Amino acid sequence: MQETLFHLRPAQAADLPAILAVQRQCYLPSMNEDGATWAGRLAAAADFVWVGEVAGKVGAYLATYPSHLGKVTPLGGAFALAADADCLYLHDLAVAPAAAGRGLGARLVAGALAAARQHGWRHAALVCVQDAYAFWQGQGFSAPATLAPAAQAALASYPGPARYMTRQLD
Template identity: 50%
Template sequence: MQPGLMAEADLDAVLAVQAACYPPAMQEAADVVRARLRASPDTVLVARDADGVCAYLFAYPSRLGKVTPLGGAFSVPESPDTLYLHDVAVAPRVAGQGVARRLVDAMLARAAGLRHSALVSVQDTRRFWESLGYLPAAGDAAALATYPAGALYMTKRLSAQA
């Protein structure tokens, strides 16, 4: 299951993975997901197994401390310093096989020139993210409040120039 770039043709399968992983209140609409893909197509990955798309990762260049509200629009800033991992989801059929870690590793390999990576940890994933080197940090509290209780902004330094 090597990660590859997502195509618009993958949208239905990505939405099916999202529906299998998140409660309805956390699911983003098809037009929001499509807009994310179109805004930064080089930072949206999927993993496939014999049954098709089994995981995805939406990321984009951002600024440290900026949090995209759940379901909110985003734009790539003129001078990004951070790779923001907006959403990682793995279908239950491949859970526990290291797919999320492979997606994140593949995405971080694309982060040339960016000094940080950041994300919002949801659904008790803090320990997973800490195992990848992310630590809790201060972020946009108003945007963070759009996520379910317990959501946590986390960051990781990618280079010594930070």
């Protein structure tokens, strides 16, 4: 029997310290979102935040929520769940360096996209930061040609190059 390398599960409030630790390992300090913001997200979108465990410890997370195509959540912004969503917004995916190379990120994304399809949503969207562009392209996301001014302003809240990317769900 082959050993399980990792376990995916819904995030819980008790995971908050581990989520914040993974965030600190993966992002520039200017991109770290505080504990209060994260606690609000876990409370608002409990069904849409997942963690990946390696050897029983959180080594990755994915925070998403139901939204509208073309809406960009600014860095540090609260999750405003759309009752009439047409899109799953993937706000934050992070895999700790010690957990990298196991496929955690791709598996978390695949699970989230499967959940979006079950809800009948036709799109997924995200803001790509740092050096993740090739990863997101590999997951089927691409950058749209234009964004509305409000979305462009929210995108500008992210330091460094940031791109809004979308994917149609089959």
